[in-house]
Amino acid sequence: MSETKKIEVMEAIHDENERIALETNQKLTGGGVFCVNVMGAPGAGKTSSVINIIKGLKALTPFVIEGDIESDLDTRTLNGMGIRTVQINTGGACHLDAPLIRDALDKLAPQKKSVLFIENIGNLVCPAEFVIGEHIKLLISTVTEGSDKPYKYPLAFEKADAVILNKADLAPYLDFDKEFFIKGFRALNPLAPLFMVSAKTGEGFWEVAAWLEEKAFSVLQGEKA
């Protein structure tokens, strides 16, 4: 197969995805649902971070779409906590896409004044390339992954609207170079807030929840105006 043919196919897939994502985004905004695309490497603590943020919400009702290649471990945890959650299993695909989210939303039907967390596949590469209907991208990085991540996975850091640096409770046992991390992150993304948190202790998540609700209100009120 020629390189040109491959590129043509990839572009067509991307274009179709963007069209559906835009439709979903407009539908969510109109329905009073603020949508957060949660991205991060395997084991970054995406689910436990979402749970901690949800605990800090004051005005919005949470809904979750869980993306995994296989298994429904996290969905069972979330539903067990009374958080309405729908599972997507991609069966191999390395990221969620807009058609998958459109279908999952039919099942989930989030109500007005809510925030929808979409937990993407654990992957620092592919999810950053595909919009799925979100208002913001929340990137979860960790001190255990090392301080060079913004240099090695630039697109995810560049596109993030906020970055959580998780597992702060382990920092005393690591050689994490925070200055080097921030330098790399800021070179790509000068404005997005950075939150130091620990999903184990809950440290730092009130600030994330407050920031997120403020952001949600500005997007959803913009719609009403």
Added chain:
Amino acid sequence: MSETKKIEVMEAIHDENERIALETNQKLTGGGVFCVNVMGAPGAGKTSSVINIIKGLKALTPFVIEGDIESDLDTRTLNGMGIRTVQINTGGACHLDAPLIRDALDKLAPQKKSVLFIENIGNLVCPAEFVIGEHIKLLISTVTEGSDKPYKYPLAFEKADAVILNKADLAPYLDFDKEFFIKGFRALNPLAPLFMVSAKTGEGFWEVAAWLEEKAFSVLQGEKA
């Protein structure tokens, strides 16, 4: 674009990749080079594990191909230690493929009686789907990523010829459920050895290096016979 057309394109890409990977594998075997495809999530400690294994090698000369989306941080480290290393930057692609390795090998030209480590892109999904010419796949997982990884990223664990469980030095500060991890891993892969290691302290890497040299000799001697 139709689903059928998409699948056709993907299959053609896979077939071409497999053909080139087989050629590379035969050339390496004939040339006395044992090739290890090193896979793992972002920040699993792929480079530091490779360095620790290299320290434990007794008879084989190491060569490295470093795969990254961007940056050459690890290649500079390795070359600075006197380990001949060539960098591949995929510029966005989420895994290495056989054509990229074929081209990098022309530059690296590993000698007889050597082991070639190919550090794949930090990603627990896509690299497991593409052979690149390797004799074995070495998967690096970590206790900090959590014990549910075999359940969530089954293909990488299923295809691994050996699994390293890294960052063992952090285990005392975590709720890592080793039994649950091993149960999930063994359901997918009953035979591959599992090594507990710490790339920080060096713990456990002599065993990995010894196992790897034994494996290399059996593959390369099979060629001579």
